[in-house]
Each structure stands twice: as C-alpha cells, then as structure tokens.
Amino acid sequence: MTSDNKINEFVKLIERVIEIAQERIKLRAQGFSDKAPPGALEYLVNGLYQYREEAIAGKLPPSRGVVTLGVLRAVGDWDSESALLIAAKDLEVYYLNEMK
Numbered sequence: 388m389t390s391d392n393k394i395n396e397f398v399k400l401i402e403r404v405i406e407i408a409q410e411r412i413k414l415r416a417q418g419f420s421d422k423a424p425p426g427a428l429e430y431l432v433n434g435l436y437q438y439r440e441e442a443i444a445g446k447l448p449p450s451r452g453v454v455t456l457g458v459l460r461a462v463g464d465w466d467s468e469s470a471l472l473i474a475a476k477d478l479e480v481y482y483l484n485e486m487k
Contacts, residue, residue, distance in 0.1 A: 393485050394442050400478040401439045404458065407471045408432050423465050431461060442486075450483045 388396075408428045415421045421428070438456060441447040448454070459472075459479040466472050 388485070394445075397442055397478075397481060397486060398439055400474070400481055401435050401442070404471065404474045404478055405432050405435050405439075407474050408435075411471065422469075427461075427465060431458070434458075447486070450486050452483065452487050454483075455479050456482055 408431050411421055411423065412428045412432070415428070435458070438447060456479060459475045462472050462475040
C-alpha cells in the first residue's frame, strides 16, 4: 500500500469516528442522555480534526509500532460497547500497525 493510500485510509477512519461523535452530540442536544462527560465528545472531535489535518499535511508523527493516538483510551474511559468505541479501536489499530 502506498503512503498516500495509507493516509487516505487513515483519514477515512478519522472521519468515521468524527461522524459518530457528531451524531451523539446532535442527539445530546435533542435531549437524549449520553455516557460521555459534558464537552468530551466535542473535545474528541476537535482533536481528531487536528490529527486529520496533520495526516493530510504529512506532519503526523509515525506510530513506530508502539505509540497510539490516545483516542481509544479517551473513549474507553467513559464508553463501552458502542459504535464510537469500535470506530476508535479501528482507528488506533490502523495507526499503530500501518502508520509506522
């Protein structure tokens, strides 16, 4: 897989996590409860936009096969067994294994 393909796939995974988090933000605004602490989803989305821009610009540090983004840990602190957690895991695994 070429470097451009890896970055494109990584960006798609980021966008998936953002999409899920934004949907939860929207539902919370409509009055539905959410396990995430106030502001946590917004903080996550902002951080993911930063990672996305760094990846596109070629400035995202490589994982070296040992460093993670911290997204899964952050989400796992307040969520379990959700689409957001699964998407965060997919993102972290891809970063760890492919973005070396």
